[in-house]
Amino acid sequence: MFIEKISHYIPEERVPNSYFKDVNGLDDEWIFQRTGIKTRSRAAEHENSNTMAVDAVRSLEKYLDGVDLIVGASYSPYDTVATIAHVVQKEFALKGAKAVFISSACSSLINAVEIVEGYFAMGKASKALVIASEHNWLYSNQTDEKSGHLWGDGATAILLNSNEVPGSPxxxxxxxxxxxxxxxxxxxxxxxxxxxxxxxxxxxxxxxxxxxxxxxxxxxxxxxxxxxxxxxxxxxxxxxxxxxxxxxxxxxxxxxxxxxxxxxxxxxxxxxxxxxxxxxxxxxxxxxxxxxxxxxxxxxxxxxxxxxx
Structure with a gap:
C-alpha cells in the first residue's frame, strides 16, 4: 500500500494561551508547562468538519481519478448522516466510490488506513481517499480547566494506492x-x-x-x-x-x-x-x-x- 499524495488544511485563526485567563483561570505559563501548547487553531464561523475536509482534499483534486473508496474519520462531526466521506464524494464527483465514515477517537486516522488495507486485500478497491477532520472547538467546553484549553481544529487527506506508484512511500x-x-x-x-x-x-x-x-x-x-x-x-x-x-x-x-x-x-x-x-x-x-x-x-x-x- 502506497501513499500517492497527502495534504492538510488548517484554519487561519490562532488562539493564544492568554485567551483562557478570563475563561477558565489558567495563565499562559501554566498551560505551556503542562501541555507544550502556545496557540491552537480555531475554525471560522462558516467552517466545520465537512468544509475543512473538502478544503484538505482540494489540493489533491487533479489526482482523484480512479478513487473507488472514501473513508472519512472524525469524532467531532458536523453531520452524522451526511458525513465527511459523502460530502467529499459529492464535491469532487467521485462517482461509484464506496463511502465510509468511522470513529475511534484520536486513533481514527490509523483505523481508517487499516480499513483501506482490508478493502485492498479483498480486491474491492484499489485507490482510496482517507480524510480526517476535527472541529474540536464546536464541542469543547472552554471553561473546563481540565481540557478546555487543549483543542485545535484541522483536517488532512491521504491518497492511497494498492499498486506501487513511482517515488511514493x-x-x-x-x-x-x-x-x-x-x-x-x-x-x-x-x-x-x-x-x-x-x-x-x-x-x-x-x-x-x-x-x-x-x-x-x-x-x-x-x-x-x-x-x-x-x-x-x-x-x-x-x-x-x-x-x-x-x-x-x-x-x-x-x-x-x-x-x-x-x-x-x-x-x-x-x-x-x-x-x-x-x-x-x-x-x-x-x-x-x-x-x-x-x-x-x-x-x-x-x-x-x-x-x-
Missing amino acids: EILNIFTEGLGDVGQGPDAVYLRPAGEGLEMPNGRDVFIHACEYMETGLMKVLDNRNLDKNDLDYIIPHQANDRIIQNLSQRMKFDYNRIFRNIDRLGNTGCASTGICLSENWQEFKKGDLVGITVFGGGYSYGAMLIEF
Whole structure:
C-alpha cells in the first residue's frame, strides 16, 4: 500500500494561551508547562468538519481519478448522516466510490488506513481517499480547566494506492487495537453532544496509558517487519500533549529532535494531528527514511503505522 499524495488544511485563526485567563483561570505559563501548547487553531464561523475536509482534499483534486473508496474519520462531526466521506464524494464527483465514515477517537486516522488495507486485500478497491477532520472547538467546553484549553481544529487527506506508484512511500505495516477494557476506558474522555460536550475528566489515566501504548504500537509495527527502534529515522506521534511526546522519547531512548511536533502551534487536532504533521513535513523526508506514526485515542484505542520513503 502506497501513499500517492497527502495534504492538510488548517484554519487561519490562532488562539493564544492568554485567551483562557478570563475563561477558565489558567495563565499562559501554566498551560505551556503542562501541555507544550502556545496557540491552537480555531475554525471560522462558516467552517466545520465537512468544509475543512473538502478544503484538505482540494489540493489533491487533479489526482482523484480512479478513487473507488472514501473513508472519512472524525469524532467531532458536523453531520452524522451526511458525513465527511459523502460530502467529499459529492464535491469532487467521485462517482461509484464506496463511502465510509468511522470513529475511534484520536486513533481514527490509523483505523481508517487499516480499513483501506482490508478493502485492498479483498480486491474491492484499489485507490482510496482517507480524510480526517476535527472541529474540536464546536464541542469543547472552554471553561473546563481540565481540557478546555487543549483543542485545535484541522483536517488532512491521504491518497492511497494498492499498486506501487513511482517515488511514493510505502506503508510497510499498520496495526490497531481497541482498549475499551483498559483503565478508565470509555469514561476518561468523552463527547456526548446531548450532554456536556467534549470532556476529559480522567486526564491522568489518559496520560499513563497514552505513554505506554504509543510505544507499544510502534514496537509492534517494527517487530512485524523484523526491525527495531534503532531502524527508525523519525517518529510522528499523536499531538495530544508534549509531555506525552517527551515521555515517548525517554521510554524509547529516541532523540526528541527527530520527533515531529506541531502541538505548540495547533493544539490537539484530534485524529487529524498525525496526518497534518506528516503533510507539513513531507519535504523533510528523503528516500530510505523510515517513519513511525503512533496514536492513542480516548475510549481507549491505539495504533501505529510504519512508512518507508
